[in-house]
Amino acid sequence: MMRNTQIKPLAASASLLAAITLISALGTGGSAFAQGAPQAITEKRTDVVQLASGYRASKLSGADVYNRNKDNIGTLDDLIVSPGTERTTYAILSVGGFLGLGKHLVAVPFNDLQIDNRRIVLPDGTKKSLEALPEFKYAD
CATH class of the missing domain: 2.30.30.240 (PRC-barrel domain)
Incomplete structure (x- = not known):
């Protein structure tokens, strides 16, 4: 039983990673898969209060x-x-x-x-x- 509970979170994590990779590739027209290029995501802090006062x-x-x-x-x-x-x-x-x-x-x-x-x-x-x-x- 212990072995199954440890495998399920690992399998769920692998499934989640596969889904994120698929969504990312689809968002770029599938080019990430075609080229085999890794995708990097850079996070940047944004002042959301200041941004909200911008022009839509x-x-x-x-x-x-x-x-x-x-x-x-x-x-x-x-x-x-x-x-x-x-x-x-x-x-x-x-x-x-x-x-x-x-x-x-x-x-x-x-x-x-x-x-x-x-x-x-x-x-x-x-x-x-x-x-x-x-x-x-x-x-x-």
Whole structure:
């Protein structure tokens, strides 16, 4: 009986480890299994109180974007994190158009935007300069 009680926790631990490994691999598109690469998880302490006072992407979506002259130059359509190891965040801005027709989507680095009291500012942006950027199109 003693032998069985010692094996069960070990078997449960092995099952849990296998499940975590499977979930981790699925989260990366299965590439961890295909490449045989070990996965490392780094923990970092976060000040959750300070983080909670930040700006949620869901609340920023649809917000008007202004320049330093307080001209409305577009609307924040979306935020996209680039693939790869850099994980740069881009703001997808909608410029031009009327009632959603003829709008032109462009990508600008999120770090170029300033957010103050829920007001989004691209200081040196103009409608004309944004419309001159290459058009952004969603992959799907």
